[in-house]
Amino acid sequence: KAGVTQTPRYLIKTRGQQVTLSCSPISGHRSVSWYQQTPGQGLQFLFEYFSETQRNKGNFPGRFSGRQFSNSRSEMNVSTLELGDSALYLCASSMGLANTDTQYFGPGTRLTVL
Amino acid sequence: GDSVTQMEGPVTLSEEACLTINCTYTATGYPSLFWYVQYPGEGLQLLLKATKADDKGSNKGFEATYRKETTSFHLEKGSVQVSDSAVYFCALSDLRIQGAQKLVFGQGTRLTINP
Numbered sequence: 001k002a003g004v005t006q007t008p009r010y011l012i013k014t015r016g017q018q019v020t021l022s023c024s025p026i027s028g029h030r031s032v033s034w035y036q037q038t039p040g041q042g043l044q045f046l047f048e049y050f051s052e053t054q055r056n057k058g059n060f061p062g063r064f065s066g067r068q069f070s071n072s073r074s075e076m077n078v079s080t081l082e083l084g085d086s087a088l089y090l091c092a093s094s095m096g097l098a099n100t101d102t103q104y105f106g107p108g109t110r111l112t113v114l
Numbered sequence: 115g116d117s118v119t120q121m122e123g124p125v126t127l128s129e130e131a132c133l134t135i136n137c138t139y140t141a142t143g144y145p146s147l148f149w150y151v152q153y154p155g156e157g158l159q160l161l162l163k164a165t166k167a168d169d170k171g172s173n174k175g176f177e178a179t180y181r182k183e184t185t186s187f188h189l190e191k192g193s194v195q196v197s198d199s200a201v202y203f204c205a206l207s208d209l210r211i212q213g214a215q216k217l218v219f220g221q222g223t224r225l226t227i228n229p
Contacts, residue, residue, distance in 0.1 A: 043219040
């Protein structure tokens with residue numbers, strides 16, 4: 001099976017712009033989760049989608065949003081970018097049926113805000 | 115809230131040395147526990163997991179046992195290789211929403227193995 005894919009791999013934006021990141025899960029997986037990784041804060045949960053519905057959300061401002069399509073692919077959007085949004089954004093997919101499920105991560109999108 | 119604490123790094127060892135990376139957690143209920151590894155420039159890869167007390171997860175010579183009494187999930191390997199150099203993350207699954215896929219991570223431990 002193909003793994004989790006994320007596009008683009010690298011992005012450079014300026015403050016105030018918005019950005020959309022894409023994630024394609026492993027075939028058959030219905031849950032997609034997003035995480036932000038920074039040197040200072042480590043790995044933090046953003047949100048999770050299951051069958052096109054947001055099921056769980058982390059403590060991030062409303063500038064961070066996401067959605068999931070009927071084929072389970074997911075996008076996350078960050079509006080009005082700030083310098084502090086520079087990070088590696090990781091997407092993970094799983095069956096999403098139990099808390100014991102393993103999440104499989106993509107390679108990430110490296111976002112740099114100038 | 116739930117939290118995971120890992121031993122601070124970086125950790126530097128010689129090849130064939132024994133490894134232990136400590137991980138303790140605070141959680142409501144009995145979460146599943148995971149170790150993930152991140153190689154430079156890559157995403158996270160699952161190394162091993164345990165879903166209930168006294169379970170032992172193992173993979174590629176690494177082991178960790180879910181200890182409910184000490185709320186710990188320490189990662190061990192008897193003989194490390196240069197290729198084990200990476201950042202290791204301990205994580206637990208948040209149980210507050212049934213089925214929801216939220217992981218709470220420790221801060222990560224950078225491991226360097228010298229030949």
